[in-house]
Amino acid sequence: MDTRTRSRKRVVDWQAHTNCAECSLARGESFQCALLPRREGGGAPIDKLAYGARTSLYGEGDPAHFIYVIREGLLKLTQLAINGMPRIVRFLHKGQLAGLEALSGGPYRHTAEAILPAVVCRVPLESFRNHGHDPSIAPHLFSLWQRTTDDADMVITQLSTGTAQGRVARFLLHVLSEGKEDHCVALSREDMSALLSVTVETVSRTVAEFKRQGLLQESKGVFHFDRRALAPLAAL
Amino acid sequence: MDTRTRSRKRVVDWQAHTNCAECSLARGESFQCALLPRREGGGAPIDKLAYGARTSLYGEGDPAHFIYVIREGLLKLTQLAINGMPRIVRFLHKGQLAGLEALSGGPYRHTAEAILPAVVCRVPLESFRNHGHDPSIAPHLFSLWQRTTDDADMVITQLSTGTAQGRVARFLLHVLSEGKEDHCVALSREDMSALLSVTVETVSRTVAEFKRQGLLQESKGVFHFDRRALAPLAAL
DNA sequence: CGGAGTCTTGACTCCAATCAACAGCGGTGG
DNA sequence: CCACCGCTGTTGATTGGAGTCAAGACTCCG
Numbered sequence: 001m002d003t004r005t006r007s008r009k010r011v012v013d014w015q016a017h018t019n020c021a022e023c024s025l026a027r028g029e030s031f032q033c034a035l036l037p038r039r040e041g042g043g044a045p046i047d048k049l050a051y052g053a054r055t056s057l058y059g060e061g062d063p064a065h066f067i068y069v070i071r072e073g074l075l076k077l078t079q080l081a082i083n084g085m086p087r088i089v090r091f092l093h094k095g096q097l098a099g100l101e102a103l104s105g106g107p108y109r110h111t112a113e114a115i116l117p118a119v120v121c122r123v124p125l126e127s128f129r130n131h132g133h134d135p136s137i138a139p140h141l142f143s144l145w146q147r148t149t150d151d152a153d154m155v156i157t158q159l160s161t162g163t164a165q166g167r168v169a170r171f172l173l174h175v176l177s178e179g180k181e182d183h184c185v186a187l188s189r190e191d192m193s194a195l196l197s198v199t200v201e202t203v204s205r206t207v208a209e210f211k212r213q214g215l216l217q218e219s220k221g222v223f224h225f226d227r228r229a230l231a232p233l234a235a236l
Numbered sequence: 237m238d239t240r241t242r243s244r245k246r247v248v249d250w251q252a253h254t255n256c257a258e259c260s261l262a263r264g265e266s267f268q269c270a271l272l273p274r275r276e277g278g279g280a281p282i283d284k285l286a287y288g289a290r291t292s293l294y295g296e297g298d299p300a301h302f303i304y305v306i307r308e309g310l311l312k313l314t315q316l317a318i319n320g321m322p323r324i325v326r327f328l329h330k331g332q333l334a335g336l337e338a339l340s341g342g343p344y345r346h347t348a349e350a351i352l353p354a355v356v357c358r359v360p361l362e363s364f365r366n367h368g369h370d371p372s373i374a375p376h377l378f379s380l381w382q383r384t385t386d387d388a389d390m391v392i393t394q395l396s397t398g399t400a401q402g403r404v405a406r407f408l409l410h411v412l413s414e415g416k417e418d419h420c421v422a423l424s425r426e427d428m429s430a431l432l433s434v435t436v437e438t439v440s441r442t443v444a445e446f447k448r449q450g451l452l453q454e455s456k457g458v459f460h461f462d463r464r465a466l467a468p469l470a471a472l
Numbered sequence: 473c474g475g476a477g478t479c480t481t482g483a484c485t486c487c488a489a490t491c492a493a494c495a496g497c498g499g500t501g502g
Numbered sequence: 503c504c505a506c507c508g509c510t511g512t513t514g515a516t517t518g519g520a521g522t523c524a525a526g527a528c529t530c531c532g
Contacts, residue, residue: 079393082402082471087393104382109389138374145381146340152388153345157315157323160396161433164520166318189479197397202520204480235318400488425511438488440512 047122057098057112057120064102067128070094073118074176074185077110078194086111088195090151091176097144103129116185159196166236167196168206172216172225173234186223283358293334293348293356300338303364306330309354310412310421313346314430322347324431326387327412333380339365352421395432402472403432404442408452408461409470422459 048071051057057068060079070092077098078086089110092098098112102125158170171192176184189207193200210216215233216225284307287293293304296315306328313334314322325346328334334348338361394406407428412420425443429436446452451469452461 079389081393081397082406083398087397089389089392101382101385103378109386142339146337148385149337149388150345152385152392153315153325155392156325156388156396157317160392161317161323162319170318199521200478201480201522204478205520208480435489436511437490437513440510441488444512 046124046127049120049122051114051118051120053114053117055114057114057118058108060108060111062108064099064106064108065125067100067102067123067125068098068112069121069123070096070098071119071121073114073120074116075112075118076115076191076194077112079110086194087197088191089155090148091115096147100144115187115191155195163236164196164198164202164206165209165233167198168192168203168210169230169233169236171196172223173227173230182227183222183224186218186221282360282363285356285358287350287354287356289350289353291350293350293354294344296344296347298344300335300342300344301361303336303338303359303361304334304348305357305359306332306334307355307357309350309356310352311348311354312351312427313348315346322430323433324427325391326384327351332383336380351423351427391431399472400432400434400438400442401445401469403434404428404439404446405466405470405472407432408459409463409466418463419458419460422454422457 051073057075058064058066072094075092075098076088077090077092078088081087092112098120099108101109154174158174159167161167162170172184173179175195176187187195189200189203192203192207196203198206207216207218210225210230211218213229214226215229216223218224287309293311294300294302308330311328311334312324313326313328314324317323328348334356335344337345390410394410395403397403398406408420409415411431412423423431425436425439428439428443432439434442443452443454446461446466447454450462451465452459454460
């Protein structure tokens with residue numbers, strides 16, 4: 001077992017109370033910020049927070065008092081696997097919600113950490129609860145739920161089976177590239193290991209081999225790759 | 237690749253229009269059948285259907301016109317993995333919903349098959365849509381969503397990592413036994429294989445070995461096992 | 473410059489996949 | 503009725519891919 005404690009600094013780089021009326025995500029393009037009226041009604045404040053890369057919003061098992069709206073950046077949700085290493089179960093992009101399990105009353109199910117610097121709106125549970133069932137945002141909550149389960153199922157069927165080569169190829173083709181781009185964020189080998197359930201060494205070997213074959217380049221935190229050439233490998 | 241087509245007969249053993257007022261699941265103990273008023277209003281009928289073991293409710297990719305309320309039995313949701321074999325992503329028990337992705341407009345994401353004979357209420361999408369956002373059932377929908385994601389995450393972190401022994405042990409301790417019972421439905425080796433991402437042969441060997449060590453007995457479709465003795469193996 | 477963390481590479485081991493054969497069981501039909 | 507067939511489960515022999523352990527290279531940053 002590896003006991004090195006991963007960076008868990010709860011560093012908040014920047015903070016200010018939020019005016020939901022100005023939220024770019026509030027006007028239909030993403031999460032419907034129906035929380036505004038509640039806040040004016042005197043509820044707990046909604047803060048806008050910035051988290052640096054590799055800082056955590058909350059930890060698995062922590063009491064869940066906030067729901068987070070992701071406005072910028074990229075998060076990973078991890079759970080400890082039996083071997084003591086964190087396993088990435090999902091990524092969260094702009095517009096998605098983190099910590100929705102707060103509504104169910106239990107603790108946070110995951111540790112949420114920023115992969116890219118993130119800006120989030122931290123919504124107190126009470127504020128959310130009174131509006132989360134609001135019919136006007138229910139359809140949007142539902143589509144977020146659908147995205148969550150689709151992502152989870154993708155991890156199960158595409159990223160936890162087959163050879164290491166195949167998993168890496170499918171990760172590149174389908175996950176952070178959203179199935180369309182020919183580039184995506186270059187994860188650390190450790191993160192890819194935690195996502196694909198293979199060791200860091202194996203990930204490193206596989207990525208290195210892809211680079212040697214000209215299927216993949218890495219520069220300044222970005223993977224560029226050849227979707228066409230990678231496709232056959234994704235079947236392994 | 238194995239091309240044997242699994243039993244996909246859409247055999248419906250029994251069928252009748254349903255009176256939601258009589259539904260044992262309608263009165264708070266499980267899914268809140270808020271659909272009743274709609275039905276009286278002249279919507280498409282809600283049928284109560286019985287499916288035999290190993291029959292399918294719907295297939296991955298089929299157009300999704302119905303949402304199913306599970307009243308009795310046990311279902312598995314599967315998706316085809318890259319090797320062409322179905323992978324079990326989730327089980328559904330009494331009170332849960334199948335095919336909720338119909339609301340998002342896309343096709344069914346999974347194939348749903350009965351493991352134990354099942355009785356379900358088949359709710360036409362239109363009927364559901366008008367009440368799925370009903371504030372009175374939103375909290376219940378939410379708790380079902382939480383259960384779904386918790387289950388999916390369990391598959392990712394507990395059943396897709398570690399040795400074959402560990403996976404089987406964790407399956408027995410945490411999945412169909414609900415983490416409490418000392419017995420559960422005895423799945424076929426093929427289903428365990430599809431759930432744990434190991435070959436049928438390896439599952440068979442592992443189960444046989446557990447039996448030899450007295451950790452597990454199988455009789456009449458039920459696994460009985462020794463939680464205490466299995467616990468250390470679950471850490472592998 | 474030095475040091476910690478990350479990434480890479482090598483050598484060896486081992487668990488599970490693969491290929492193959494066979495037993496048990498139930499169903500079906502001659 | 504019993505022989506046959508298909509399906510499920512079991513077991514064995516062999517192989518291969520990834521885990522493990524170890525060492526060194528690289529990068530970033532104080």
